[in-house]
Amino acid sequence: MPRARFSKSSELTRSEKLRISHLRSRLLNWFVENGRDLPWRSPGASDYEKICVEVLLQRTRAETVAGMYRNFFAQFPSWNAIALAPVGELEGVLKPIGLWKRRARSIRALASYAAEHDGQFPSEPSELAQVPAVGQYVANAILLFQHGQPRPLVDINMARVIERYLRPRKLADIRHDPWLQEAAHWLVRCDEPVQVNWATLDFAALSCRTRNPLCQDCCLKKKCNFACNLHLE
DNA sequence: AAATCGGGGCT
DNA sequence: AGCCCAGATTT
Numbered sequence: 001m002p003r004a005r006f007s008k009s010s011e012l013t014r015s016e017k018l019r020i021s022h023l024r025s026r027l028l029n030w031f032v033e034n035g036r037d038l039p040w041r042s043p044g045a046s047d048y049e050k051i052c053v054e055v056l057l058q059r060t061r062a063e064t065v066a067g068m069y070r071n072f073f074a075q076f077p078s079w080n081a082i083a084l085a086p087v088g089e090l091e092g093v094l095k096p097i098g099l100w101k102r103r104a105r106s107i108r109a110l111a112s113y114a115a116e117h118d119g120q121f122p123s124e125p126s127e128l129a130q131v132p133a134v135g136q137y138v139a140n141a142i143l144l145f146q147h148g149q150p151r152p153l154v155d156i157n158m159a160r161v162i163e164r165y166l167r168p169r170k171l172a173d174i175r176h177d178p179w180l181q182e183a184a185h186w187l188v189r190c191d192e193p194v195q196v197n198w199a200t201l202d203f204a205a206l207s208c209r210t211r212n213p214l215c216q217d218c219c220l221k222k223k224c225n226f227a228c229n230l231h232l233e
Numbered sequence: 234a235a236a237t238c239g240g241g242g243c244t
Numbered sequence: 245a246g247c248c249c250a251g252a253t254t255t
Contacts, residue, residue, distance in 0.1 A: 053250090054250070055251085055252095056250090057249090057250040057251090058249090058251040058252075059238085059239085059248090059249055059250085059251060059252095060239095060240090060241090060249060060250080060251095061240090061242075061248085061249050061250090062240080062249090062250065064240085064241070064242080064249080065250085078255090086241090095239090096240070096241085097239085097240065097241080098236090098238080098239035098240035098241075098249095099238050099239050099240080099251095100239075100240085101238070101239090102237090102238055102239090102251095102252080102253080103239095105253075106251095106253095125249070133252070133253090134252085135251060135252045135253085136250085136251085136252090137250075137251060138251080139253085141250085153250065155250050155251075156249090156250090156251090157249095157250070158250090172234075173234080197250095201250060204250095205249095205250085209246085210248075210249095211244090211247090217241080
């Protein structure tokens with residue numbers, strides 16, 4: 001008997017994989033009608049803008065960032081512009097959206113790295129982990145947007161959608177839960193991973209909200225574990 | 234694992 | 245008034 005048959009090659013059951021594929025299909029369909037129109041998603045947005053905006057989005061509403069997006073990138077049109085600008089100038093633009101001291105450090109660290117590497121970040125996760133201000137989420141964003149890899153933007157929102165639809169994760173920390181990580185990867189493993197990521201984040205923000213989720217009108221309520229449990233009360 | 238950064242919006 | 249928001253870093 002092959003030993004591989006008993007070893008856990010995948011965290012996901014076949015049933016879970018099928019359900020995730022269904023989830024992906026519904027999210028993409030939902031996205032066509034309900035997706036948000038955000039400035040960093042426009043075709044003209046550069047890799048610089050897409051990566052830099054991820055720092056602006058940390059613990060900050062997308063709408064808040066959208067409001068200062070044009071102003072920010074007009075003042076800092078490139079990694080070099082940030083690297084050459086006085087720190088106080090960068091901090092000043094960041095103050096209205098909060099976390100300005102941390103964000104200024106992070107963005108300047110990224111700009112310094114980019115300035116020395118012609119705007120190119122590593123395409124290997126192990127190397128990305130060594131870049132300052134790059135955690136798991138930003139690493140995935142870089143792999144997704146700059147290198148075209150099908151990586152999931154696993155934040156609390158994507159986690160909530162997957163966990164409600166399938167089941168809660170085991171570990172407290174999203175980044176260290178193997179099952180959740182693999183589920184998220186499986187979700188975006190398709191021909192249009194960017195669309196799936198945006199669809200999931202928008203769906204989480206507009207429909208599958210933390211408080212008062214719109215389960216009544218949800219296109220997933222028939223198969224969603226969370227929604228199904230609601231009707232039992 | 235828990236605290237911290239932080240201003241603004243929503244309840 | 246209190247809670248939450250496209251996380252990463254430090255303790």
